[in-house]
Amino acid sequence: xxxxxxxxxxxxxxxxxxxxxxxxxxxxxxxxxxxxxxxLDNYRALPGDSRLVASLxxxxxxVVSVTLASNVLGIAFAVLLNRPTPAxxxxxxxxxxxxxxxxxxxxFMWQTxxxxxxxxxxxxxxxxxxxxxxxxxxxxxxxxxxxxxxVSWTTIAFTTVIYSAGLQAIPTELYEAAKIDGANRIQAFxxxxxxxxxxxxxxxxxxxxxxxxxxxxxxxxxxxxxxANSTRSTAFHLVWVAFEQGRAGQASAVAMLLLAITAxxxxxxxxxxxxxxxxx
Amino acid sequence: xxxNQFTRRFATGQTDRKGRKWPMVLxxxxxxxxxCSSDGDTDAGAEPDxxxxxxxxxxxxxxxxxxxxxxxxxxxEATTDxxxxxxxxxxETPALGVEFWDASIGAALDSVEGVEIExxxxxxxxxxxxxxxxQSSGQFPDLxxxxxxxxxxxxxxxxxxxxxxxxENFIIPDASTIDGETYIPPTNAQILPLVYYNKTIFEENDIxxxxxxxxxxxxxxxxxxxxVVPIEMAGLEAWSASMPIVALASADVLGQDADWVSKxxxxxxxxxxxxxxxxxxxxxxxxxxxxxxxxxxxxxxxTANANFLAGDSGMYIMGSWFTGTGYMALDIAETFGxxxxxxxxxxxxxxxxxxxxxxxxxxxDHVDKALxxxxxxxxxxxxxxxxxxxxGAIPLMKGVSVSDFDVTVSSLYNEIFxxxxxxxxxxxxxxxxxxxxxxxxPGIADLFYVLAQSLFxxxxxxxxxxxxxxxxxxxxx
Numbered sequence: 147x148x149x150x151x152x153x154x155x156x157x158x159x160x161x162x163x164x165x166x167x168x169x170x171x172x173x174x175x176x177x178x179x180x181x182x183x184x185x186l187d188n189y190r191a192l193p194g195d196s197r198l199v200a201s202l203x204x205x206x207x208x209v210v211s212v213t214l215a216s217n218v219l220g221i222a223f224a225v226l227l228n229r230p231t232p233a234x235x236x237x238x239x240x241x242x243x244x245x246x247x248x249x250x251x252x253x254f255m256w257q258t259x260x261x262x263x264x265x266x267x268x269x270x271x272x273x274x275x276x277x278x279x280x281x282x283x284x285x286x287x288x289x290x291x292x293x294x295x296x297v298s299w300t301t302i303a304f305t306t307v308i309y310s311a312g313l314q315a316i317p318t319e320l321y322e323a324a325k326i327d328g329a330n331r332i333q334a335f336x337x338x339x340x341x342x343x344x345x346x347x348x349x350x351x352x353x354x355x356x357x358x359x360x361x362x363x364x365x366x367x368x369x370x371x372x373x374a375n376s377t378r379s380t381a382f383h384l385v386w387v388a389f390e391q392g393r394a395g396q397a398s399a400v401a402m403l404l405l406a407i408t409a410x411x412x413x414x415x416x417x418x419x420x421x422x423x424x425x426x
Numbered sequence: 427x428x429x430n431q432f433t434r435r436f437a438t439g440q441t442d443r444k445g446r447k448w449p450m451v452l453x454x455x456x457x458x459x460x461x462c463s464s465d466g467d468t469d470a471g472a473e474p475d476x477x478x479x480x481x482x483x484x485x486x487x488x489x490x491x492x493x494x495x496x497x498x499x500x501x502x503e504a505t506t507d508x509x510x511x512x513x514x515x516x517x518e519t520p521a522l523g524v525e526f527w528d529a530s531i532g533a534a535l536d537s538v539e540g541v542e543i544e545x546x547x548x549x550x551x552x553x554x555x556x557x558x559x560x561q562s563s564g565q566f567p568d569l570x571x572x573x574x575x576x577x578x579x580x581x582x583x584x585x586x587x588x589x590x591x592x593x594e595n596f597i598i599p600d601a602s603t604i605d606g607e608t609y610i611p612p613t614n615a616q617i618l619p620l621v622y623y624n625k626t627i628f629e630e631n632d633i634x635x636x637x638x639x640x641x642x643x644x645x646x647x648x649x650x651x652x653x654v655v656p657i658e659m660a661g662l663e664a665w666s667a668s669m670p671i672v673a674l675a676s677a678d679v680l681g682q683d684a685d686w687v688s689k690x691x692x693x694x695x696x697x698x699x700x701x702x703x704x705x706x707x708x709x710x711x712x713x714x715x716x717x718x719x720x721x722x723x724x725x726x727x728x729t730a731n732a733n734f735l736a737g738d739s740g741m742y743i744m745g746s747w748f749t750g751t752g753y754m755a756l757d758i759a760e761t762f763g764x765x766x767x768x769x770x771x772x773x774x775x776x777x778x779x780x781x782x783x784x785x786x787x788x789x790x791d792h793v794d795k796a797l798x799x800x801x802x803x804x805x806x807x808x809x810x811x812x813x814x815x816x817x818g819a820i821p822l823m824k825g826v827s828v829s830d831f832d833v834t835v836s837s838l839y840n841e842i843f844x845x846x847x848x849x850x851x852x853x854x855x856x857x858x859x860x861x862x863x864x865x866x867x868p869g870i871a872d873l874f875y876v877l878a879q880s881l882f883x884x885x886x887x888x889x890x891x892x893x894x895x896x897x898x899x900x901x902x903x
Contacts, residue, residue, distance in 0.1 A: 376880075
């Protein structure tokens with residue numbers, strides 16, 4: 147059966163990646179069959195592509211913000227919901243719902259909430275907290291914050307579940323011993339809970355990074371990359387180069403770059419956090 | 427010491443009863459994540475949709491309406507055996523919905539035997555982008571509606587219409603030519619855009635219609651002083667946000683040099699040139715004057731339409747489709763007027779987009795049948811009647827006038843119709859919208875539209891236009 151596994155791996159992972167790598171070395175255009183081998187020209191063009199650089203900057207902002215928010219709040223929610231009663235078990239299930247929703251649904255839902263006449267603005271105006279509707283999606287800074295918020299809203303769901311699972315694996319004897327030693331809640335968290343969540347932290351942070359690095363669907367629906375291209379992620383830029391400009395070779399080079407960034411970030415994060423696990 | 431033991435047990439999977447649960451939870455999570463990721467990409471239109479997928483996304487009520495067959499049962503029976511199925515990429519707008527496509531396809535099929543149509547629907551307004559996605563995955567439709575033909579002709583993907591048929595049927599048979607061939611029948615035209623104004627607001631505030639750019643700026647100030655938003659803007663989506671700069675580029679750039687786009691292809695002019703920068707500066711001037719609402723960039727097209735029609739704003743820069751009953755009810759149309767965006771010297775420049783709907787894939791297995799259907803669709807009165815009434819289209823078919831379609835149009839439509847046929851004004855291609863020789867390089871129209879948004883936050887016009895030149899050069903290779 148090992149050969150089957152290898153065959154599937156080659157067919158469904160190595161071949162597509164290899165094909166994209168090959169395309170990235172050509173000047174292939176989407177609508178044309180003919181192409182020439184151009185070596186590393188597509189890669190040489192990457193640093194000078196200001197739209198790509200802007201998309202990387204935006205992606206970096208989202209990756210850092212979402213990873214921080216979803217892990218800090220994920221731990222917080224997990225601790226708050228870590229009670230053995232049926233009500234809390236139900237709440238732990240409910241908290242996972244945003245992660246089950248398609249990115250398109252999430253984007254559409256929040257688009258209706260954040261629109262100028264959406265429920266958030268109507269509420270803010272009715273409560274007298276603002277005079278005019280806030281331009282959540284029409285201002286580049288606010289739109290970036292909105293995307294970070296919405297993506298965090300979905301990723302917090304799975305980080306909460308991961309940390310909840312991690313919390314349940316911590317033996318209660320540790321807390322009992324700490325209590326006898328006079329430790330307060332904060333000390334119990336910093337000395338027992340957080341260190342014991344090391345493995346969960348590794349998985350959660352790595353997955354958060356990977357998910358946000360390839361972010362596309364929520365952005366398409368929520369802002370369409372606007373206003374003024376200010377919320378175009380690298381994946382969004384890739385699709386634009388491929389299907390709007392029709393530059394399949396260049397788009398493949400962007401795809402390879404994104405793949406490399408994701409792999410390096412995932413490897414470095416995992417290595418660092420694993421080292422921390424060992425130290426603990 | 428005890429902590430380290432537990433850490434190792436996590437790593438080796440030798441956990442206690444509670445600990446054994448969570449790797450399973452993680453495995454489940456990963457499965458869910460994989461499934462969600464796949465769904466999201468498909469829903470977002472990254473992968474080509476089947477008709478079923480498109481229907482699922484489409485919020486139309488009639489799910490069965492995408493398969494349109496001949497209404498004549500007898501004819502259908504007679505042709506079932508040899509009938510060929512053609513895929514037809516269509517789009518839907520508030521004015522051109524399911525009923526329009528069913529009626530127009532049905533009418534065309536009445537005169538074409540042995541054809542069945544499977545209708546595909548674009549997931550958003552970007553027909554050309556979606557057609558490229560379909561092409562790249564081997565699903566290029568047999569027929570395509572209202573795409574930017576120029577992006578496909580270089581690759582030989584479209585079949586031209588014969589000149590005799592064009593000459594026989596259309597008032598301006600060469601209006602949509604690309605390298606001497608026509609790939610979309612020039613059935614109708616739109617003026618794109620016009621400045622619509624609320625007559626009541628103008629009268630109540632004693633505001634005169636502007637005829638020059640300076641007067642237009644004065645009008646903006648007067649409307650602002652009257653407490654209304656001077657210019658409504660549907661800025662959330664780039665295509666609708668683009669209307670002011672489409673008007674400016676058409677009037678100030680193409681109005682001065684009708685061959686500007688051809689020269690751009692040849693490298694003789696550039697976006698970063700003084701003339702183009704000056705035209706875009708006017709949009710920035712309007713922004714700085716407070717001509718648009720603070721929420722302009724988060725206002726979508728339907729909301730902007732509603733705001734303007736409700737009297738929340740004094741003017742609205744939009745295409746002539748806005749005169750159709752699909753957007754503006756007949757009983758309120760009289761309270762609105764329209765004029766082309768004024769130029770510096772007051773000369774009348776009308777951005778014109780002669781177009782049609784149907785293009786035919788040269789790679790179709792049934793090119794002849796597809797051409798036959800496309801021709802029938804283009805001249806079918808049912809197609810044009812709805813386009814005229816609902817979408818404000820100006821018909822350009824020989825020997826046919828608006829009255830022949832048995833439609834009810836507004837006085838505003840008639841006003842614009844006269845403007846379109848008036849030979850005393852200067853007509854230029856609607857910049858970034860036309861599908862003829864003046865069509866922009868692949869992907870550039872989209873970037874040009876976005877400029878209308880970016881000028882709100884970035885006043886460095888020249889550098890943005892130089893970037894557009896860089897994008898152009900990359901796009902044309």
